[in-house]
Amino acid sequence: MSEYIQHDRQGKTVGIVEKRYFSFAHDDKPMRLESGAGLGPVTVAYETYGKLNSKKNNAVLILHALTGDSHVAGYYRKEDAKPGWWDFMVGPGKGIDTDRYFVICSNILGSCMGSTGPLSINPETGEPYGVEFPFVTIGDMVAAQKKLVEHLGVKRLHSVVGGSIGGMQAMAWGVRYPEMVNSAILLATTTKHSALSIAFNEVARQSIMADPKWNAGNYHKGKKPDIGLGLARMIGHITYLSDESMRQKFGRKLQNKTDFSFNFDADFQIESYLRYQGKKFVERFDANAFLYITKAADYFDLERQYGNGSAVNAFSRARSRFLVVSFTSDWLYPTYQSKAMVKAMKKNSLNVSFCEIEARWGHDAFLIPNERLTAVIKGFIGHVNGQNERQ
Amino acid sequence: MSEYIQHDRQGKTVGIVEKRYFSFAHDDKPMRLESGAGLGPVTVAYETYGKLNSKKNNAVLILHALTGDSHVAGYYRKEDAKPGWWDFMVGPGKGIDTDRYFVICSNILGSCMGSTGPLSINPETGEPYGVEFPFVTIGDMVAAQKKLVEHLGVKRLHSVVGGSIGGMQAMAWGVRYPEMVNSAILLATTTKHSALSIAFNEVARQSIMADPKWNAGNYHKGKKPDIGLGLARMIGHITYLSDESMRQKFGRKLQNKTDFSFNFDADFQIESYLRYQGKKFVERFDANAFLYITKAADYFDLERQYGNGSAVNAFSRARSRFLVVSFTSDWLYPTYQSKAMVKAMKKNSLNVSFCEIEARWGHDAFLIPNERLTAVIKGFIGHVNGQNERQ
Numbered sequence: 001m002s003e004y005i006q007h008d009r010q011g012k013t014v015g016i017v018e019k020r021y022f023s024f025a026h027d028d029k030p031m032r033l034e035s036g037a038g039l040g041p042v043t044v045a046y047e048t049y050g051k052l053n054s055k056k057n058n059a060v061l062i063l064h065a066l067t068g069d070s071h072v073a074g075y076y077r078k079e080d081a082k083p084g085w086w087d088f089m090v091g092p093g094k095g096i097d098t099d100r101y102f103v104i105c106s107n108i109l110g111s112c113m114g115s116t117g118p119l120s121i122n123p124e125t126g127e128p129y130g131v132e133f134p135f136v137t138i139g140d141m142v143a144a145q146k147k148l149v150e151h152l153g154v155k156r157l158h159s160v161v162g163g164s165i166g167g168m169q170a171m172a173w174g175v176r177y178p179e180m181v182n183s184a185i186l187l188a189t190t191t192k193h194s195a196l197s198i199a200f201n202e203v204a205r206q207s208i209m210a211d212p213k214w215n216a217g218n219y220h221k222g223k224k225p226d227i228g229l230g231l232a233r234m235i236g237h238i239t240y241l242s243d244e245s246m247r248q249k250f251g252r253k254l255q256n257k258t259d260f261s262f263n264f265d266a267d268f269q270i271e272s273y274l275r276y277q278g279k280k281f282v283e284r285f286d287a288n289a290f291l292y293i294t295k296a297a298d299y300f301d302l303e304r305q306y307g308n309g310s311a312v313n314a315f316s317r318a319r320s321r322f323l324v325v326s327f328t329s330d331w332l333y334p335t336y337q338s339k340a341m342v343k344a345m346k347k348n349s350l351n352v353s354f355c356e357i358e359a360r361w362g363h364d365a366f367l368i369p370n371e372r373l374t375a376v377i378k379g380f381i382g383h384v385n386g387q388n389e390r391q
Numbered sequence: 392m393s394e395y396i397q398h399d400r401q402g403k404t405v406g407i408v409e410k411r412y413f414s415f416a417h418d419d420k421p422m423r424l425e426s427g428a429g430l431g432p433v434t435v436a437y438e439t440y441g442k443l444n445s446k447k448n449n450a451v452l453i454l455h456a457l458t459g460d461s462h463v464a465g466y467y468r469k470e471d472a473k474p475g476w477w478d479f480m481v482g483p484g485k486g487i488d489t490d491r492y493f494v495i496c497s498n499i500l501g502s503c504m505g506s507t508g509p510l511s512i513n514p515e516t517g518e519p520y521g522v523e524f525p526f527v528t529i530g531d532m533v534a535a536q537k538k539l540v541e542h543l544g545v546k547r548l549h550s551v552v553g554g555s556i557g558g559m560q561a562m563a564w565g566v567r568y569p570e571m572v573n574s575a576i577l578l579a580t581t582t583k584h585s586a587l588s589i590a591f592n593e594v595a596r597q598s599i600m601a602d603p604k605w606n607a608g609n610y611h612k613g614k615k616p617d618i619g620l621g622l623a624r625m626i627g628h629i630t631y632l633s634d635e636s637m638r639q640k641f642g643r644k645l646q647n648k649t650d651f652s653f654n655f656d657a658d659f660q661i662e663s664y665l666r667y668q669g670k671k672f673v674e675r676f677d678a679n680a681f682l683y684i685t686k687a688a689d690y691f692d693l694e695r696q697y698g699n700g701s702a703v704n705a706f707s708r709a710r711s712r713f714l715v716v717s718f719t720s721d722w723l724y725p726t727y728q729s730k731a732m733v734k735a736m737k738k739n740s741l742n743v744s745f746c747e748i749e750a751r752w753g754h755d756a757f758l759i760p761n762e763r764l765t766a767v768i769k770g771f772i773g774h775v776n777g778q779n780e781r782q
Contacts, residue, residue: 033655037653089436091397092573133654135654192643194634195643195659195661196638197636198659198662199629199665202657202665203625204661206625207601211601212603231597232593234593243722246590249586252583252584252695261527262526264596267690268586270586274590275593292657295655298658385609
């Protein structure tokens with residue numbers, strides 16, 4: 001267990017973030033995954049913010065997206081360049097108020113940010129799993145989170161909150177463990193990937209696997225497939241933005257030049273920006289983890305898995321209140337997908353609020369400070385069942 | 392010169408397609424390119440359909456897109472699997488009626504389908520140019536086409552017609568050689584690439600250049616960068632489709648499976664389809680040509696080059712009638728870009744018709760049989776200046 005002081009932007013201490021690791025086995029047996037394979041022992045890296053109240057009914061579980069981690073808010077050290085990935089939303093007095101709520105954020109299974117994933121040591125070989133790592137699904141990620149939540153003494157979550165594939169996890173929580181979920185907040189998400197989303201993920205995966213350094217997944221002793229992973233990130237990054245945001249931010253601005261280079265250098269700022277994003281990403285992320293998590297996202301199909309092909313059937317298992325938020329410029333999971341989800345919830349007479357937020361930042365909009373989003377989440381989370389969670 | 396019989400779909404002979412090669416030099420000097428570099432001699436591969444009338448005023452120049460060629464219509468041989476790339480539009484009695492018009496279609500400079508490009512032999516070395524090939528622009532392509540048109544004895548074109556970067560060429564024709572252009576038809580095109588379009592092209596180029604077999608562009612003696620070029624095509628292919636068309640055609644259908652594979656094979660049909668498109672493409676296209684042409688498309692900026700940053704200024708040079716067509720689901724060059732173009736034309740009191748066609752096929756819509764498109768083009772091209780071109 002490592003402990004860190006949480007700082008605000010001015011470097012003032014505002015609380016304690018504890019980055020912890022929780023390992024479990026199922027009665028000393030490996031965790032049985034949805035693919036049928038076993039995995040064990042399983043470690044879940046997590047952080048908590050705020051305090052669990054005596055009734056243990058103020059816990060909020062935050063679920064991160066593709067390449068996120070458990071560090072959802074605050075700075076570990078004053079000198080850190082950036083706070084946690086959702087710092088504008090999570091903290092004292094913020095949209096998800098850590099003075100009121102006990103916030104839990106864990107790294108997903110299959111990732112490389114502390115939880116068990118392809119970079120972890122395979123106990124059978126003493127080497128990293130690589131592509132020997134079994135396939136994990138959104139359902140497996142959620143099952144591991146449930147173990148963690150129980151370990152923390154929480155029987156019912158005040159809310160589960162996630163964007164993108166974090167939203168898929170929140171959805172899965174709602175239908176798998178309805179008795180444990182008071183409310184669920186689903187941001188910029190979908191019940192199932194469209195062919196378009198699968199297509200982009202597939203090309204990103206092919207980019208990694210085309211890099212000879214990927215070496216059929218066994219790059220742990222040699223050089224990493226940085227070029228392939230960088231390309232994959234560039235593709236992904238485009239899909240997280242929007243035509244409008246890219247036009248406003250970059251347009252056709254040239255990079256340090258007054259005229260074209262007439263060579264294959266980056267002429268335009270958007271080109272340099274993407275190359276930079278690709279290079280930066282490989283420093284913090286594992287190529288195999290990217291393969292596994294994108295595949296888990298593509299496999300996710302709430303309707304197929306929980307509703308025999310019907311979203312209405314799938315949501316018939318849910319009991320919680322829902323807040324669904326989409327963003328106008330999100331073309332990866334467009335609003336029509338959120339609306340279909342809301343319709344299926346309503347057909348089950350579920351209590352659901354829906355909000356489409358005008359935003360030009362594309363799919364990434366939920367990660368970018370937005371007063372409307374903060375207000376909507378704060379309002380929803382503070383009035384679940386009319387309870388005042390301070391009591 | 393090779394001559395081919397043109398067949399219709401039933402294998403019936405409907406005319407003669409002549410695939411010819413025209414080479415030129417400027418007073419025995421290399422062609423001066425917009426980059427400042429020289430290129431020479433230059434060969435332009437072209438085909439013609441129909442007959443030039445005695446007044447030489449029935450010529451229609453068709454300009455192909457990124458990976459097209461001069462074979463716009465008909466079958467070379469009965470057993471060919473596919474006709475030319477715009478067969479539904481071009482032929483006897485069709486939208487562009489080869490009984491009425493003398494149709495010219497040439498392969499663009501920088502391509503690998505017969506015209507001079509990176510695969511051509513550099514006369515100075517006796518080897519293929521590779522990346523020693525000078526950069527060519529849309530303007531250079533058009534300048535070479537002008538030489539060809541003059542060579543064919545045509546002083547004024549009845550119409551120039553192109554989609555995508557063919558539309559950029561048609562636009563450039565209109566502002567560079569207004570005295571030679573009676574009318575111009577611009578389909579699914581733009582006066583300049585948005586940051587989004589540049590971004591996709593850049594990732595596609597990086598995919599090629601990341602393939603070790605690209606070998607800094609000198610792959611002519613070794614293996615070709617098929618994997619990188621295949622990836623580039625996969626990326627491009629996604630951008631030519633649309634969310635809607637992919638949903639309708641593929642959705643989440645599985646490929647020869649009833650359940651997920653839980654490995655990195657292609658589970659979904661959309662994945663197999665893209666892999667297949669990538670593989671097929673490398674058989675017919677050159678990786679360096681792809682690099683050069685995408686860069687030419689990114690560089691194209693009608694406003695910057697011909698209007699000092701203003702589309703209104705740029706179109707002030709034009710004299711022809713225009714037909715501008717956009718497609719509802721084209722997210723690469725969306726309708727708002729066509730509308731901006733039309734607005735700039737109108738400010739110059741140009742005679743312009745604009746039509747947004749409801750189509751789910753994305754950017755590729757102009758290449759897919761569409762009765763409305765055919766009718767719009769047939770109507771426009773048949774009534775330019777009220778002339779009857781049979782006379």
